Amino acid sequence: MTVEQKSICFRPPEGFETESLFEDNGLSVKPGKTQKRRVRRIFYDTFEWQLLANNTAAVQENRLLSLYNLDTGLPFASVGHSAAARFFRPFELEDEKFRSEIERYTELRALIKRCAVEVDIVSQKLLDEEEKTIAILNRETYFLFKEKKSRILITENLAITPLKGFQEEAETFASGTGKLLGREHRTRYRDLFMQFMDAAGVPVNDYSSKIRITLQPGDPVQKSAASLLLGTLDIMKRNEPWIPENIDTEFLHDYRVAVRRTRSVLGTIRDIFDSGTTARYRNAFRNAGKACNALRDCDVYLLRESDYRAMLPESLAPHIAAFFNELHELHRIELRRFSSFLRSKAYRAMLDEWNGLLGETERNPVPVATQDTEDRSTLAVAKKNIRKAWKKVLRHGRAIPAQASDAELHSLRIDCKKLRYLLELFASLFPDKTMATVVRQLKELQENLGMFVDLAVQQQYLAGHIEQMKEKPSDPELAAALGGLITTLHCRQQKTRKLFHRTFRHFDNDETETLFNALLNS
Amino acid sequence: MKTIALYSIKGGVGKTAAAVNLSYLASKGDARQTLICDLDPQGASSFYFRISPRDKYNSTKFLEGSAKIYKNIKATDFEGLDLLPSDFSYRNLDLELLEEKKPQKKLRKNINELSSEYRYIFFDCPPNLTLFSESIFAAADIILVPVIPTTLSIRTYEQLRKFFNDTGLDSSKIRGFFNMVEKRKSMHREIIEQRGSQPDFLKSSVPYNSEVEKMGIYRAPLNAVHPSSAAAKAFRQLWEEIQVDLLP
Numbered sequence: 193m194t195v196e197q198k199s200i201c202f203r204p205p206e207g208f209e210t211e212s213l214f215e216d217n218g219l220s221v222k223p224g225k226t227q228k229r230r231v232r233r234i235f236y237d238t239f240e241w242q243l244l245a246n247n248t249a250a251v252q253e254n255r256l257l258s259l260y261n262l263d264t265g266l267p268f269a270s271v272g273h274s275a276a277a278r279f280f281r282p283f284e285l286e287d288e289k290f291r292s293e294i295e296r297y298t299e300l301r302a303l304i305k306r307c308a309v310e311v312d313i314v315s316q317k318l319l320d321e322e323e324k325t326i327a328i329l330n331r332e333t334y335f336l337f338k339e340k341k342s343r344i345l346i347t348e349n350l351a352i353t354p355l356k357g358f359q360e361e362a363e364t365f366a367s368g369t370g371k372l373l374g375r376e377h378r379t380r381y382r383d384l385f386m387q388f389m390d391a392a393g394v395p396v397n398d399y400s401s402k403i404r405i406t407l408q409p410g411d412p413v414q415k416s417a418a419s420l421l422l423g424t425l426d427i428m429k430r431n432e433p434w435i436p437e438n439i440d441t442e443f444l445h446d447y448r449v450a451v452r453r454t455r456s457v458l459g460t461i462r463d464i465f466d467s468g469t470t471a472r473y474r475n476a477f478r479n480a481g482k483a484c485n486a487l488r489d490c491d492v493y494l495l496r497e498s499d500y501r502a503m504l505p506e507s508l509a510p511h512i513a514a515f516f517n518e519l520h521e522l523h524r525i526e527l528r529r530f531s532s533f534l535r536s537k538a539y540r541a542m543l544d545e546w547n548g549l550l551g552e553t554e555r556n557p558v559p560v561a562t563q564d565t566e567d568r569s570t571l572a573v574a575k576k577n578i579r580k581a582w583k584k585v586l587r588h589g590r591a592i593p594a595q596a597s598d599a600e601l602h603s604l605r606i607d608c609k610k611l612r613y614l615l616e617l618f619a620s621l622f623p624d625k626t627m628a629t630v631v632r633q634l635k636e637l638q639e640n641l642g643m644f645v646d647l648a649v650q651q652q653y654l655a656g657h658i659e660q661m662k663e664k665p666s667d668p669e670l671a672a673a674l675g676g677l678i679t680t681l682h683c684r685q686q687k688t689r690k691l692f693h694r695t696f697r698h699f700d701n702d703e704t705e706t707l708f709n710a711l712l713n714s
Numbered sequence: 715m716k717t718i719a720l721y722s723i724k725g726g727v728g729k730t731a732a733a734v735n736l737s738y739l740a741s742k743g744d745a746r747q748t749l750i751c752d753l754d755p756q757g758a759s760s761f762y763f764r765i766s767p768r769d770k771y772n773s774t775k776f777l778e779g780s781a782k783i784y785k786n787i788k789a790t791d792f793e794g795l796d797l798l799p800s801d802f803s804y805r806n807l808d809l810e811l812l813e814e815k816k817p818q819k820k821l822r823k824n825i826n827e828l829s830s831e832y833r834y835i836f837f838d839c840p841p842n843l844t845l846f847s848e849s850i851f852a853a854a855d856i857i858l859v860p861v862i863p864t865t866l867s868i869r870t871y872e873q874l875r876k877f878f879n880d881t882g883l884d885s886s887k888i889r890g891f892f893n894m895v896e897k898r899k900s901m902h903r904e905i906i907e908q909r910g911s912q913p914d915f916l917k918s919s920v921p922y923n924s925e926v927e928k929m930g931i932y933r934a935p936l937n938a939v940h941p942s943s944a945a946a947k948a949f950r951q952l953w954e955e956i957q958v959d960l961l962p
Contacts, residue, residue, distance in 0.1 A: 324763075325791045357788030358788065
């Protein structure tokens with residue numbers, strides 16, 4: 193816990209002389225010697241701007257990587273980091289303390305270079321009557337730095353940065369500065385950050401994997417479904433170019449979630465298109481999902497490398513290396529294969545046609561001819577589908593006996609996922625608070641089921657690897673290591689299985705029922 | 715976090731000069747955050763760093779600990795080195811400590827809350843042996859005692875060790891070092907020869923040097939302004955020995 197120190201910033205008007213701050217200001221603050229320096233700062237953030245969302249910027253300056261608080265303008269963590277690379281991954285950082293600071297915002301996403309600025313800084317100490325430094329006054333001129341040393345002026349900034357314990361003194365000096373320059377010249381580091389991104393042509397907060405489409409309750413469901421599907425298509429398209437670059441695992445993850453959501457909409461909301469069209473696209477997106485299953489498996493297991501090593505006794509842990517070496521090789525092959533799928537003419541043509549169809553449906557939603565007379569407005573369909581999916585989860589969950597089988601839990605997991613997608617897709621139609629509580633209750637159940645199925649899948653995968661080893665030269669230590677992992681995973685799975693009924697009861701109770709009824713009868 | 719007290723029952727033995735210079739040396743290197751707590755109401759180390767306490771800061775705030783302490787810590791002009799300034803009201807600390815439930819443990823408790831911020835904390839202590847001194851003894855990992863090689867200075871050092879033994883305190887925390895040494899004086903040479911070889915004394919010593927007195931004019935650590943002076947070199951050697959022998 194520290195008392196907050198904060199830089200105070202001003203945008204100096206054109207022709208402003210710093211010296212004028214010390215003329216007849218009635219303050220006892222004197223300037224120290226002037227020092228000049230030039231630094232280059234490279235700004236990083238994740239694809240989803242997770243640092244900015246937390247008022248933070250990752251900045252590389254010379255050989256130092258720092259995390260800045262965009263409110264205070266001050267760094268709160270730094271680490272030696274030599275490479276000014278295009279991207280870096282948090283888990284690759286060696287310094288544990290710094291890594292944990294970044295991992296508060298993102299564990300899996302790489303930090304991507306967003307822009308580079310060059311700063312000319314004229315620096316002066318601000319001294320009190322005892323000649324003690326109370327703050328640093330920096331006149332900073334920012335340039336957008338491009339290759340071949342060309343630079344374009346972005347803005348100027350006058351920053352008063354107090355030393356620890358001298359915030360009040362710095363504020364007093366800044367108040368004099370404010371009077372001289374006018375309060376409208378006061379700025380914040382967050383504004384500067386936005387100016388840098390703007391100058392670099394980098395759109396900020398331009399991506400979220402979440403559905404952010406606001407639906408109109410009275411719109412025909414075809415129109416709303418088309419909007420939702422255009423949203424998921426956009427997420428697919430945004431991630432596609434990054435997947436072959438193999439920067440982090442979340443591009444593929446988000447792509448796959450968007451594909452699954454697409455399939456879910458097509459599968460649960462009937463009569464958006466005629467049955468032939470629906471079947472064609474359900475099939476096309478099933479194939480897209482299948483095409484990257486193996487690649488995602490590789491990602492998932494590679495992310496588990498340190499966990500797996502930690503699960504094994506020291507005598508066996510090193511022998512798992514052969515398994516991961518093979519996975520790396522398989523990942524390389526699968527990445528090439530899937531990248532080529534994404535580039536394929538057939539896939540591109542399918543997406544183009546899909547885009548055209550959705551655009552047309554959104555603009556001109558023609559109801560598919562059915563014999564039903566039911567209400568096909570978005571809200572009515574949403575309620576009906578959510579109720580149906582919820583009841584299905586309850587029915588299937590209640591039917592699972594005390595000794596829940598893998599297949600039963602796996603099937604229930606899929607039911608829950610469908611319900612979750614429906615809740616998320618149609619969230620904009622319902623009150624935020626009720627929806628958030630419902631999703632939280634469901635999430636707890638999904639976590640239990642997810643963990644259970646995940647543990648089962650891992651065991652099958654590792655057992656499959658042992659099976660393949662029969663055809664290869666013998667590596668008994670690796671087989672023992674894989675066997676050890678399967679045993680540990682099995683123990684964990686049994687524990688999760690035992691927890692299932694308790695977790696399900698927590699979902700299948702009066703409270704959740706009241707919440708669902710409030711949501712669906714509103 | 716390691717806490718190092720510069721302590722002596724006797725005044726004028728160079729506690730403040732040692733605390734200022736050793737804390738400065740500790741703060742150099744790889745981002746070693748260091749805090750010097752000026753616990754002496756005379757506020758000499760605060761003066762050396764040109765820092766005054768806030769108007770509202772006093773001994774009561776100091777004893778309240780936590781946020782009250784954080785709020786009053788100030789950066790020196792030397793990167794990585796902060797100072798908690800003294801206030802004249804510290805002269806009342808003993809009386810205030812009497813009202814605490816566990817006065818001896820009070821300082822340790824307050825300082826522990828700073829452990830995530832600082833790697834080293836130095837105490838520049840007042841010259842006496844009071845309840846507050848006992849609180850310092852409990853809070854310090856190492857008690858460095860500057861000893862002028864004279865009979866009286868050695869006597870007070872032995873009094874301190876006896877107090878520790880009589881009251882069941884851990885006397886292994888105490889390390890003496892000879893300060894303001896004048897090799898031309900035979901008594902200094904003899905005392906160092908007799909006492910300096912004992913394991914409770916550090917081998918490094920600091921010579922008498924007029925540059926140390928001039929710190930009152932420079933108002934900065936000697937190693938920051940005159941690193942090539944004899945005393946500055948001696949403080950560096952002393953800090954190296956402390957790091958190797960006492961700060962594993």
